[in-house]
Amino acid sequence: MMSQLDQIYEQLRKVNDPELNINVVDLGLIYDVTLSDEGNLSITMTLTTPGCPLHDSIVNGVKHAVASVDGIKDVDVDLVWSPAWTPERMTEAGRRALG
Numbered sequence: 001m002m003s004q005l006d007q008i009y010e011q012l013r014k015v016n017d018p019e020l021n022i023n024v025v026d027l028g029l030i031y032d033v034t035l036s037d038e039g040n041l042s043i044t045m046t047l048t049t050p051g052c053p054l055h056d057s058i059v060n061g062v063k064h065a066v067a068s069v070d071g072i073k074d075v076d077v078d079l080v081w082s083p084a085w086t087p088e089r090m091t092e093a094g095r096r097a098l099g
Contacts, residue, residue, distance in 0.1 A: 004071060008033055008041065011065040017047075018054050022097045024062065028089025031080065039073035041066060046085045055079070 002010070012030060013023045024030055024045065032044040043062060047055060063075045090098070 004035060004069060005033065007069045008035070008066050008072075011069055012043075012062065015058065015061040015065050017058065019052075020048070020098065022090075022094050024058065026091045026094030026097065027085075028087075028091065028094065029085060031083075035072075039071050041072050041075045042078065043075070044078045044080055046080055046083075048085050050081050 009025060009030075012033075013025045015024045016022060017024060017027055017029070020027065027048070029047060030043065030045050032042075034042045036042075043066070045059075045062065047058060052058070059077050059079060062077055066072060066075055087095075087098075
């Protein structure tokens, strides 16, 4: 059976950056995921650029995606700009998707 954290990451992989059409996990935008015993989920993430026009759409997509995981009561997404995102943060799958 998949752990709750694995389920969270599986859901996060369904959220794509609309400009690059690659999911937020493979892009390396997810910096930290913490789940409390009470079911409070905290996600620290960034975007490829601070001026990203789809900022609200991506953050809301993340919140919506993980809310469906059993046992999640509250989702807090902390959008940070430090450390800045770089292509080196991408997974191998993300690099392949980008070409």
